[in-house]
Amino acid sequence: MGTLNLSFQIQTLYMSPSSPSFNTFTISLTTNRKKSNCSRFSLSMGNPNDTHTKLVPGAAGFLLQDVPHFTDYLDHLPIVVHKESARGVHFRRAGPRQKVYFKSDDVNACIVTCGGLCPGLNTVIREIVCGLYHMYGVRKVLGIDGGYRGFYAKNTITLTPKFVDDIHKRGGTILGTSRGGHDSVKIVDRIQDRGINQVYIIGGDGTHKGAAVIFEEIRRRGLKVAVAGIPKTIDNDIPVIDKSFGFDTVVEEAQRAIKAAHVESESMGNGIGLVKLMGRYCGFIAMYATLASRDVDCCLIPESPFYLEGKGGLYEYIGKRLKQNGHMVIVIAEGAGQELLSKSLQSVDQQDASGNKLLQDVGLWISHKIKEHFAKKRMPINLKYIDPTYMIRAIPSIASDNVYCTLLAHGAVHGAMAGYTGFTVGPVNGRHAYIPFNRIIEKQNKVVITDRMWARLLSSTNQPSFLKPRDIAEAKKEKYPANGILDGKIVKTMSMN
Template sequence: MKVACLTGGGDCPGLNAVIRGLVRTVANHGGETIGLLEGWRGAIEGNFIPLDPMQTDEILPLGGTILGSSRTNPYKNEGLVQKIVDTFHSLKLDALVAIGGDDTLGVASKLYRDYKLPTIGCPKTIDNDLSATDFTFGFDTCLNTVMDAVDKLRTTAESHRRVMVVEVMGRHAGWITCFAGIACAADAIMVPEEEVDMAKICETLKARRAAGKKYGMVLVSEGAQLKGQDFITKDAEKDDFGHIKLGGIGTRVAKIIEKETGIETRDVTLGHLQRGGSPSAYDRVLGTRLGIHAGRLAIKKDWGKMVALRGLHIVAVPLAEAVGTMRTLYPEFLDEAGEFLK
């Protein structure tokens, strides 16, 4: 069996763990694996590198992806989709494992639906917003990165008696903001699931200052919306999948807080820092397990499926059911966080 894999969309810690687990499993069953470079771009252009167990054995602690990535959308042009099909046949492939988020897996699902291309999906996103899986690798490492940054910001905030507003990733869902907010004892969190009431947040910050707290810590998702306002964006340009470039809400929120409370306020955008670094132990294990089970699906020729974490078990779910619907933050987590935000 000859299996190709690719990593598409935003990178995250744990991608190399998946590649390593996949390569080892396929090799254990007498097959070979190649890596298509830079996501769907590599599948279109036929650019690849061979992958073997010894070559990938030491990539486990590396962040990012050894295959490179891109936000290439082949379905923007019908001719590009045909090139992927041609690449598949010219390389004499038996299976294609796509490792990515909703956009990358959406392409894999369509290729299976439209061309019966034997595809398998592996869910990846630091946002933890993919349906059909309980958690995605990269999320845990991202949380630890945010927590470390906020812990450092807390010391300077307290020294200068300031409020610090920290903008984190989260286009459609507030998993990062909510979990990091709980882990960092934030005074306020702002998530896409709830319209932000700045008046209430400012009152909370003033009340805590009056009670003797010398600083404030506010976490806001890039995709949060202020009451009565549209999404705050960097510019109107969209990527290949039609997503606008979010960013700037942290600065807007900081200005409002300083104006309404009279407390000196600064903002920090963590940005791509959240995607980087060596994966945590949890993400190394989860990524490895998902790679192993993706390889086993390929060996069994169980196409059109995505590997997913359900409880403590890795299961296979139909790709078509796993994409297209973002998994937003469960209300119970907001309710629990709310005990510390009153």
């Protein structure tokens, strides 16, 4: 047994709003090295009470949200910060490492896609395969058919660069997908039986919860299996990361529905075009599609409550807008106004296989309520309801998303090949980082209605906020993380006693 002393000198650059400042500090680590069983591994993560958090000491100390590694090797690359405190919360920078943990000939990788469809899924699959083949010489890559449930079946797809060459031109996923069906013990049994040592999981928060359980089961058994996630959500509601892949494509495709609604509404007297877009718990798609369109007069999202009747209500605004302009376009997210539906309709709480609450169709409901209200007012209207919900997600990704998917896939490949595990990859303040699973699944990202982006939307549509003073006060109480950038150059010295 030998003692390994590690000394790090880090010079950090913190970009503050006023001026950049440099700090230099030293980290000293001492670890014990001993021969390890080649079929098992141990993870050294600093604080034994928290397998993800490391407190880096010093005058400019910071909190590092690290990801597990098969050895005690620490890399030279910079650190990315997601600021939630004075010094921020930091993550390992994604990218290739000087040391590769897995030998190319020993790698047996698999890829699985779970949850709902999203533009760019096939691009991610393609780039994982091509990244493994062309950058690391890996020749054994399997596709798991049908989501997590595919692990139970014997049906797998052998993936090669030739097989995936043009799949990015198609929507959906060539591997198929499903919700639920997660039994971590059975899945890890199949992983172990097939000799798989790299698992790439593409999915949203529910999928990442499953990935975290799979990772813990793999760690409990002491298997040398790297588990890497690629975050996927059509709603852009995954926290920490700047944006989810496919979001730009969905916003672009939503423009077609909004344009159609605008044409329909302006072609008739008192025309109303109503478009329902995806957004179960957050309204990012509706908000960005509205801002991009400039044809929308009112945008309704789950984060911003609204009411129908009375002064300052939706009915009053619609009436004023029709008198002023003769037509209007309304965009509503599928999760908006659910509390109003619950009051007017007898609702039963039901969930899908992923545990998501099944929502009632707010588009049909609000179109009926608008027609009913103006019929009572003896004011004729022509309302056209457009629901492109599944059309906007079942298409190939646009150019910007294709590039983004490539970066995500390559980041996951570099991390797994370097020996990292239990992580997902994504951009934090524009820089790709390795993020522990627990940070991705701890909460959901939502539109901040007291933030500037929502204020920009209100300015664009000229709609009322529909908020009462009490709602604004409650919104201001919620804490949302600020962002900053920390870069660092790590110089390492090593001595064996």
